[in-house]
Amino acid sequence: MPQECAREEIGRLITLYELDQLSEKDRRRFEEHLLECPHCLQELQEMLPLISTMRESRVEIRQALAGQGMSFAEEKEALLEKSRDRAGESLIASFYGIIQRLLTDVRRPVVWAPAVAVALILIFLLPWGRSPNPYLPYLDYSKAPYSRVAFRGPAGQINVEAQKAFNAGMAEYLRDNYDLAIQHLKRAVRRAPEESQYWFYLGVSQYLARHPGSGIEALNRALSTTDESLRAKARWYLAQAYLLRGDLKQVQLHLHEIIGVGGEYSARADSLLKQIETFK
């Protein structure tokens, strides 16, 4: 490969040139540069087969990717969601920043009194002010079983986009990639909010990714189903999510419900209930 591009700011236009996205003025600028830059010339030559494929088989590639649940709209939505999460995190970060500044300026008499007050409030309000959850060893982190063949809706009523997102989510779920699974499953429930199974697996993924709050919300939505077996499963994971959060009252409530109805999770619920009561 010839030496690096000497005029990087023009050299960078190569991607847009290849994708035919430059204005006529910039296109001319880049072409003038191309005549004098062996590096960019070789770059352009090397990428020619790939760019040809992208430009000539655009529809085919797009359709294949759409078949795997990937489209610009989906990706854009995921990026927006991430940015919202980041915004939330940065809000927390800036809050801690303020606290840190207050603590650094503690020698200034005007500041230290309110700083102490804020610290005291924090001790009472923030989770680490509480004692650690003693029930963590009883949590069940096993995955809810899933078989693609077993899950089929009535033909003609299936929301194809939602189904695609669900399948993509379950593929990640089976690979234990819960964060990715959550992204896909969120898209699935947005498209088909009436599907309790989507909510169920979203809730389980959120619980397994240690997000009990959002997991509880999703699992409660899954409880709206008339399918008793799914309701029992949803209650079991709801009990787990509440246990993770340390809300014993709700744990007991759901475990009693499971035992009352009977079925697959009844014996496990009974055993867990006994363990908790013995511990208390």
Add this chain to the structure above:
Amino acid sequence: MPFEPNFDWNDLLLKVKEGQTEARNALCQALSVRLRLIAQYRLWGWSRQDLDDLVQESLITLMGRLNRVDSNPHRVACEILRNKIGDALRRRKMIKIPLQTDPADDSHSREAVAMPAIHPEEDDGFIARIEARDRVDLVRTAIRNLAPFCRAFFLGILEGQSARELWRHFRRAEPGLQRSAFDKRIFDCRKRLKQLVKDQI
């Protein structure tokens, strides 16, 4: 050599003017590589023959005017090529479907419609089609394995959105994203895409 670093166009021009055949060949060779690539990107989908003809015509025109060129023969050649491309495009656009044609006889209109359309890739047979199929799979897999930003960018392009539109979309997720930063990022995306398909395409 076409990719030789620090290629001195003016020195070459001087030698050609002195009548050195070797220099003349070197100039033509270096220019034809570059002009061919520019023509290909400007006239995407045109047949190889058409592109070669345009480059050839541009070089002949340049050689005819070389005595009047004082410096930078490559820039002059590029300008000639652009003019030739403009003429070729105008020629193709000038062929219009006649208004008074017999609807039953569509041979004329079909020809007229077919002319400005891009030429489908030359059919090199069964193997070429398999190779093309493999390349599609390779590009699809590479795009799938890119980071979310890059994946979204290439998906947007494949869906026919312009870079400007995509930048606007991305600004919704990152309000402070400047156009120059966006361009830099997509340049990096291209690098990553290239790395993913390296040695395979």
